[in-house]
Amino acid sequence: MxxxxxxxxxxxxxxxxxxxxxxxxxxxxxxxxxxxxxxxxxxxxxxYKDKDDLINQISVEEGLRMCGATLEGFEADMPFEKGLWIQWKNRAKYALNNQVGASFYDQLRNSTYREQMLKAISDEMKKKAGPFVKNAIKNGEINEISMEVFWSVALAPLYSLVKFHQDEHTFSGKKFVFSEKIMKETFNYVIKALKK
Amino acid sequence: MxxxxxxxxxxxxxxxxxxxxxxxxxxxxxxxxxxxxxxxxxxxxxxYKDKDDLINQISVEEGLRMCGATLEGFEADMPFEKGLWIQWKNRAKYALNNQVGASFYDQLRNSTYREQMLKAISDEMKKKAGPFVKNAIKNGEINEISMEVFWSVALAPLYSLVKFHQDEHTFSGKKFVFSEKIMKETFNYVIKALKK
DNA sequence: TTTTTAAATGAGCGATCGCTCATTTATATT
DNA sequence: AATATAAATGAGCGATCGCTCATTTAAAAA
The missing domain is CATH 1.10.10.60 (Homeodomain-like)
Known part of the structure; x- marks a missing residue:
């Protein structure tokens, strides 16, 4: 055949x-x-069975690809600040080197096709990021915190920063350019917030 | 006629x-x-001139409506923590009482129609949020900070929290429910990050 | 009441949509 | 070399798309 x-x-x-x-x-x-x-x-x-199936399959693949990139070299038993910084570096690198993929993710994540992709991502993230937070709490590095609050304080600022870069859109009238310096500055605020 | x-x-x-x-x-x-x-x-x-014009006009209207709701009772010369808390409360209230509008905004903001809406919103936000941050710096409440970093640290966590609520989607398997208690907990992390 | 004028309509145009099917093509097996 | 089989194709179906236009409707102006 x-x-x-x-x-x-x-x-x-x-x-x-x-x-x-x-x-x-x-x-x-x-x-x-x-x-x-x-x-x-x-x-x-x-x-593909039909158009919806194609979009769903591809969105799940891309979502998992982003997860994999974000968690590269990351382990749940890492010290808190080090582990979080790796995730920041990975995610920023992914978004900057793969602008099409990152933009595709944002669009799908906010469309009616979000469900399957989010399910796949959260299942994948749970595996490592969940234990990571539990460890940090157990080791006394951070206070007791729910996964949603942690995510909102520890990672949402990074995604926001990346989005400013993607938008070529700014409050000051001139283009915002992402840099490791700015990322580190923002990261320090987040660490100050979370560390005991 | x-x-x-x-x-x-x-x-x-x-x-x-x-x-x-x-x-x-x-x-x-x-x-x-x-x-x-x-x-x-x-x-x-x-x-409306055509389909694009309709979508753009409506997206700008909805974007400005959300801005207005977020800035209700907010003034640029407020003390930092008080002013930021008002924005948090307003935005959460808007998202919870107007889920259709909030979801519409997210979808358009991440679509190819984003440009006009984001321009309108950022112009509107600049007026009050810009001076607010400048005041807080001048008064020694927070350190020197760019608008983008401020936004990412001070407001992105709230939007993330609201989005968890919208998604009915969670890391722990059971539905995440937004509450003032959780919002306040997250807000306290943000204040700890930003206050000198 | 009549006139004027813009709002509002319903039918329908050409283009494209998602998708199917009868047929052809290429390769692994015999 | 012949056979079997799934991949791949191009034409095209019915439905819907964005949009237009000749006509009707309704209220302000005369």
């Missing part, structure tokens, strides 16, 4: 992410994707 | 927000909107 052409399905995936990011979910369509990826519309339905 | 029916245009606005929120920007269309609002498709084009 004829084997699947991995280049074809990879092209479909990449073009889908690119189109959704650049033209918006509202202008994304199977016929357009087929044309952009250089395949027949019918080919896409060999790999 | 025949006057405009204000109920009609108001109905168009409200149904558009409702449809985009519940069905997604990707399933929003003029014909569908017309049917939902009980008007002819042609009527919509009396008020």
């Amino acid at each position: 004829r084997p699947r052409d991995e280049n074809k399905i990879q092209g479909i995936r990449e073009k889908a992410i690119e189109m959704i990011t650049n033209e918006g979910l509202e202008n994304f369509g199977i016929n357009r994707l087929a044309k952009a990826a250089g395949v027949s519309p019918a080919t896409i339905y060999i790999y | 025949r006057p405009r029916d204000e109920n009609k245009i108001q109905g168009i606005r409200e149904k558009a927000i409702e449809m985009i929120t519940n069905e997604g920007l990707e399933n929003f269309g003029i014909n569908r909107l017309a049917k939902a609002a009980g008007v002819s498709p042609a009527t919509i084009y009396i008020y």
Whole structure:
């Protein structure tokens, strides 16, 4: 029998992410994707049940890719400040080196397709980030805290900073540029907040 | 001459927000909107140049509405902690009492339509939030800080907390419920971070 | 009451949508 | 070399899209 052409399905995936990011979910369509990826519309339905299935599968893949990048070199038993800083560096690096992926994630995470992606991400994050916080509490590095409050204080500021960079949009009228110096400054505020 | 029916245009606005929120920007269309609002498709084009114009106008209106709600009773010369707490309370109240509007905002802010809405919001926020931070620095309540870092440390945690509530989605498997107690707990971390 | 004028309409245009199917193509197996 | 089989295709279906236009409707101005 004829084997699947991995280049074809990879092209479909990449073009889908690119189109959704650049033209918006509202202008994304199977016929357009087929044309952009250089395949027949019918080919896409060999790999995906329908349009929703395609978007959901790709969003989960991209979400997990981001999780993996964020947790690279991170271990739950690390000292608190060190472990958190690794997550900050990883996530910033991912967002800066993969702007299309990061923008795709933001759009999907705030669309009607959010559910499956968020489920996949939270399941993945739970594994390492949950124990990490529990350890930090047990070791007396930080006070007792729920996962949601921790996330909001420890990580939301970073995502906000990255978003300012993505937006090329600013309060002062001139473009905001992300830098390690600014990231470190913000990180220090967060550490001051959380450390006993 | 025949006057405009204000109920009609108001109905168009409200149904558009409702449809985009519940069905997604990707399933929003003029014909569908017309049917939902009980008007002819042609009527919509009396008020809006085209579909993009409609989405942009409505997104700017909703963005400014949220700004107004967030800044209610807030003044730039307030003491730092008091002024920031008012913004937190206002924004939380808005998000909780107007879930459709808040969800609409998130979706548009992360779509290809973000530009006009963000411009309108940042212009509006600059007026009061900018001087507020400058005052707090001048009065020695907080250290010198850029608008972007301030925003990321002082407000991003709140938005994250509200989003957890909206998502009905959690790390611990059971639903996260927003409360004033949790908000205050998170606020205290932020104050600890920023106050000298 | 008549005239004027903009609001409002419903039918429908061409384009594109998501998706299917009969057919062709390429490769692993025999 | 012949066969079997799944991948891949292009044409095209019915539905819906964004949008227009000739016509009707309603209220202000005369």
